[in-house]
């Protein structure tokens with residue numbers, strides 16, 4: 001993460017002009033981020049732990065019951081951290097599929113999961129026609145839903161591929177104010193980015209309804225009629241060298257890739273100071289609010 005080049009995509013140019021980017025510009029932008037920074041999500045996500053000591057991949061995988069969930073899709077699987085965890089935990093007891101639009105992320109996933117029985121598809125979540133209707137028992141999505149726009153076709157695809165009684169579960173943003181220091185971190189990054197892109201925040205990646213619990217619950221209720229829907233909050237955090245942690249946490253925010261080298265360096269100093277203020281014993285603390293979304297479909 002030390003060598004970070006400022007992103008310049010048609011998505012970012014639109015933002016500079018305060019114009020709404022199109023779906024294909026969003027895809028191009030996301031593909032470019034993941035081409036330049038393959039595997040960046042898992043660095044921060046795998047080290048940050050909830051009060052029980054679990055990272056968010058483990059928290060999501062805890063929902064899988066291999067007796068009931070025999071066919072499982074990891075949607076927007078990225079570099080395959082969750083797919084690999086499920087493969088390790090359940091082995092041949094479950095059939096695993098990973099889907100992601102980034103070829104670079106999938107190549108990393110394939111490296112860590114050489115087993116050809118785990119199918120990895122380079123495809124859009126909005127169009128998974130290669131998966132037949134009602135053939136999956138569970139769809140998991142770790143930090144992917146937040147980026148998807150339009151998101152309704154994604155949810156419709158999830159509903160289509162799930163069997164009656166199936167489970168959809170995802171990790172998404174939690175309430176900004178639920179973790180100490182998180183609103184400050186968010187403002188610090190966005191304030192810096194907004195100096196060059198005043199519209200950033202009003203216009204952001206994905207569909208903003210995924211980021212607020214109430215709107216998300218409404219969207220899910222529309223798509224998954226009759227399902228049992230729950231949204232469970234927690235906070236994941238880690239204690240480490242404040243400067244290293246600042247690099248890592250900034251890498252988790254797509255907005256931070258929009259900064260020039262000098263603006264980024266300045267922001268990293270500020271983040272390190274913020275983490276130090278929340279840490280102790282010479283170390284910094286990063287805390288992040290997350291939500292685990294559970295949609296349990298009715299049995300028939």
Ligand SMILES: C[S@@+](CC[C@H](N)C(=O)[O-])C[C@H]1O[C@@H](n2cnc3c(N)ncnc32)[C@H](O)[C@@H]1O
Nearest residue numbers: 041076077078100101102124125142143144147
């Ligand atoms: C934040 S990363 C998360 C990756 C992985 N689930 C993890 O947590 O380590 C988001 C992933 O979503 C993928 N993605 C975003 N929008 C997508 C879409 N519409 N269809 C398929 N993949 C998408 C990106 O390519 C990226 O790999």
